[in-house]
Amino acid sequence: MHIIRTDGDVAQGLAELVVIDPRLVSIAADAGPLPLRLREPGFEGLAHIIVSQMVSRASAEAIWRRLRPGDAALTAEAYIGLHPEAWRDVGLSRAKAETLTRIAKAVASGGLDLQALSGLPPREALAALTALKGVGPWTAEVYLMFCGGHADVFPSGDVALQNAVAAAFGLDQRPTTRALALMAADWAPWRSVAARLFWAYYAAKLGRGLVPVG
Numbered sequence: 001m002h003i004i005r006t007d008g009d010v011a012q013g014l015a016e017l018v019v020i021d022p023r024l025v026s027i028a029a030d031a032g033p034l035p036l037r038l039r040e041p042g043f044e045g046l047a048h049i050i051v052s053q054m055v056s057r058a059s060a061e062a063i064w065r066r067l068r069p070g071d072a073a074l075t076a077e078a079y080i081g082l083h084p085e086a087w088r089d090v091g092l093s094r095a096k097a098e099t100l101t102r103i104a105k106a107v108a109s110g111g112l113d114l115q116a117l118s119g120l121p122p123r124e125a126l127a128a129l130t131a132l133k134g135v136g137p138w139t140a141e142v143y144l145m146f147c148g149g150h151a152d153v154f155p156s157g158d159v160a161l162q163n164a165v166a167a168a169f170g171l172d173q174r175p176t177t178r179a180l181a182l183m184a185a186d187w188a189p190w191r192s193v194a195a196r197l198f199w200a201y202y203a204a205k206l207g208r209g210l211v212p213v214g
Contacts, residue, residue: 002151002189003118010034013151013193021186024197027168031200034193037146041115043076043107044068045147049139050096050103059091066090076107099134106132118148125150145192154191156180161195164202 004010014034018025039045051067052060067090068074079100087097106112112132117125122144129140141155155161162174165183175183187194 001121004036004149004151004192005038007036009149009151010036010193010196013190014197017187017190017194017197020190023169024194027201028197031197031204034196034200037196038149039147041118041147041149043079043104043114044074046103046114046139046143047074047079047100049142049146050099050135051092053096053139063091067092076104079104080108095134099132102132102134114143114147117144118150122150122153126153145195150192152189152191154181154184154187154195156184158195160202161198164198167205168198168201 002009002013004013011034014028018028039048047067048064051063055063072078087094092100103112107114112128117128120128125144125148126137126140129135129143130137138155138157141153142158144150144153145155157177159174162177162180165171165180166174184191184194
């Protein structure tokens with residue numbers, strides 16, 4: 001199982017991808033350099049992904065600054081220690097706050113080892129994360145990609161990624177989650193690099209970033 005930790009790992013994955021699927025050669029040329037975008041595995045990384053969901057980047061950054069003031073790390077224990085109505089003060093939705101509370105309690109109790117997920121096969125790691133209420137496939141997949149360093153995860157439910165693949169291959173409409181997952185199966189064992197490629201391609205075409213984490 002490949003684990004992505006450096007830009008060299010991404011480059012290796014891309015080199016193998018264009019051999020697996022030669023259609024990706026021209027897409028890679030248009031996309032330019034692929035970003036690594038790794039965060040440390042753990043509660044803070046997963047919390048950042050959840051905070052960023054379904055809001056603008058500016059809103060997510062504002063919430064994050066209020067939730068994690070200064071340079072102090074946002075640990076599971078620190079989140080549990082916030083007062084019960086803190087979610088209102090920082091601008092979180094109740095649903096996100098409740099999800100973060102469940103994750104924090106699971107981490108603090110030892111029931112969920114977020115660091116250890118990096119070493120598990122993707123299917124097992126995804127099952128461990130999505131077993132928590134409020135953590136869906138997209139959240140789990142993005143965490144495994146950008147915190148766990150998993151090389152063979154593809155968040156096919158990501159709308160921006162669906163649009164990117166449609167644009168790259170000249171499709172009349174964006175593929176469904178299931179259809180895109182079937183397409184992405186051809187890019188194993190480097191599906192996480194393929195996702196980076198299509199996000200970078202679409203960002204280059206539209207002139208704006210689409211990667212779901214900063």
